[in-house]
Amino acid sequence: MSSKRPSHPKPIPFIVTGAIVGFIVFGVVSLLGPTTDEGYNITYDPGTALGFMSVVGLCLGGLVGAVVAALFTYRK
Template identity: 35%
Template sequence: MRPAPPRTPHFLRFIVTGAVVGFLAGAIVSLVGDSATDYSAGSQIAFFGVMLGGIGALLAGLVAVLLERRR
């Protein structure tokens, strides 16, 4: 009987999921918060979405690394 291969997290799935969740959170923050008169709603969604999407991707990557090192 062969030993089972070690289970490791799929880093790309973690990172993409974190980026999508972060983008959605940024979009919600921009829609719920006070609107700036200088920028359109689309610009605010893009700005906060990209910002929080990057942070979400970094945090999800960190979680994946920590899960892998734990094994």
């Protein structure tokens, strides 16, 4: 009998994929969302909104990718 250890997934591809997906999703949301806040009479620059939402998407997507990689590594 061979005592091969189960291979664990590498976390970096999961994190990078999650960050890219988050960047795309939050970028689309920022481009399709409203550019004004009616309650406070504020107008948002679409480029600024895209920048902020992209950073949030990168961070959240990377975090989700890291959690998925950790779950695959943890399974028995």
